[in-house]
Amino acid sequence: MIRRLTWFNATALTFGFTFLYLPIVLLIIYSFNESKLVTVWGGFSTKWYGELMRNEAMLDAAWVTLRVAVFSASIATALGTMAAIVLVRAGRFPSRTLFSGMVYAPLVMPEVITGLSLLLLFIAIGLDRGMLTIILAHTTFAMCYVAVVVSSRLVTFDQSLEEAAADLGASPLDTFFSVTLPIIAPAVVAGWLLAFTLSLDDLVIASFNTGPGATTLPIKIYSAVRLGVSPEINALSTILISIVTVGVITASLLQKRLVRRGYQVE
Amino acid sequence: MNEQSSTQKRNQQTVSGNSSTRFEKEGRTPIVEFRNVVKQFGEFTAVDDVSLKIWPGEFFALLGPSGCGKTTLLRMLAGFETPSSGEILLDGKNILPVPPNKRPVNMMFQSYALFPHLSVRDNIAFGLKRDGMTKENIEARTEEMLKLVRMENFAHRKPHQMSGGQRQRVALARALAKNPKLLLLDEPLGALDAKLREATQFELVNIQEKLGTTFIIVTHDQEEAMTVSTRIGVMNLGIVAQVDTPAGIYENPSSRFVADFIGDVNLLEGRIEGEAKGKHAEGNMLFAANGIETTFSARCPDQLEAGTTCWLAVRPEKIAISKEKDTKAVNQVSGVVDDIAYVGNLSTYHVRLANGRVIKAQEVNRRRVENREITWEDEVWLSFTEGAGLLLAE
Ligand SMILES: Nc1ncnc2c1ncn2[C@@H]1O[C@H](COP(=O)(O)OP(=O)(O)OP(=O)(O)O)[C@@H](O)[C@H]1O
Ligand SMILES: [Mg+2]
16 A cells, blocks of 8 residues: 655654754765864864874774674674574573573673673672773673574574475584575574674763773764764764664665565565 | 377286285385384374285385374484384385485485575485495486486576476476485475376386386376386375275275275265075175165175174266166166266266165266267166175275
């Protein structure tokens, strides 16, 4: 059914999207501002992007962030996928509902609590805070998202495919790598991208678990802004927004392709 | 046409030769043997104490209503389910400890279960690659299989780019590729339309004859079971009700359920009056249907005592219908035509007897419908021979 856009719907849409995206659009526009004053338009320029490239501290932070995101996303994907498989496949075992609840709980857990509890854990086991702790912390909360994405794919997975593989002589491990994984790959990649972007823009959990020499970009931006917003930060944020946007769009396209290619059970 | 006559010929051979009993006598090892196999899902018994022997080279059909345990039986054979009790032997060896990937059995799944991320060729080669064959051998065998199911031109397609019939052929090729001793087919033709279904049935029979593989096919289509198989096992509520050749099942059903399930049958309740007399009536008993004066002479393999309650089973096509009383007929009863079902080549007359029961009598339409001499509400006589009826205790 195709409905026309009534003036009411159009207005609602306009207001909604303005509300959502006006701040971001402003930020992007001002990142091309010639003037040093954030609120005064001084003509178009890309000079702040150039400034940014010369800012050692910022680049360091970006490098740390990137490494943290890649490592934590990869570990979270492996763990999250395994968790999803167990939860969807393992049939009924005692307290299964409890387990699946516990995997999903961190999704709604306030970040402050996640961050704080991890911090306490790291102190308790005497792990020095630094990049490693941030990676571990990000892995912890991102793996829940991966588990959700992958298990939503697995529930529609036709298990007779795995039986067919076994029937043709494939061992369980062989079956996993040659049948299950290729088929759920789009969901796994989508999960990785989600974990990657989540790690990229996390401030709260990272600031709880950061240590010397492990300043991530969001932490750096936050502390820089406290000294005053510079157009350089705008430029950096614009770059970050682009990366995150590309990640999210790719993830959702992968999900779509999965449906379109008939990977779903008929 | 050719193919059709070949299957029929084969069926007749097995009827007369009855190779399975011969094998039994010769003390051969069955390729599959179920020994008192029980499968329970929680409280529910899906397969109830099944004992069954299947011989090498057979095309064995498992037939039965939905939910009677056919798939469960196959899945236990393939190794996807473990029996709650009992033994399953393959070539005389207990296979229960063997995991599915190590059993010399291949299965064609009801849903085909083709790997969506692999091409037709790779689907077929999947099992071969796990057999440690050389690359050349794998390629040669894959080509051979593609040719067998006539899918050479589709080798590069992915499963979602093919029709149901093509997928089904690929699934068959994939299951056959490893040259298994035993091929299990779970409703392989369920998704096909009638024409394609028939063509594929003959194709299956041809392939089976060419390769000599033992086939076990699950179906709930009795016509399909009759067409393709050498023997049929009729299942009901988890038990195997009867195992026999298609003709044996049709002509000598051992129970009311089997008689009713395979083909169309008239069942009349009554009791045994005593032994029948007559030239062709050896072993026959006299049967009195409840609420009718006349008695009928019918075969009685169960040797029921006089006075026992039982059922008379007669196939509609074995009942003749006419307007005049036949003076020579042994079994004869009158009634009124209630309804006539016309299906082109055949007409089925529904005749109401004095006791209110409706009997179906089937006639070939030699004349055009307009010239039919029997119509609604006519008083008619139904007759059948002494060999046509069968008395069943249960
Ligand atoms: N995993 C299971 N858990 C519980 N019950 C099951 C399971 N698998 C099968 N059953 C039950 O066992 C019975 C037999 O199932 P099965 O699949 O063997 O039937 P079938 O004869 O193949 O029927 P159909 O012709 O509909 O395919 C059914 O009543 C079904 O509900
Ligand atoms: Mg079934």
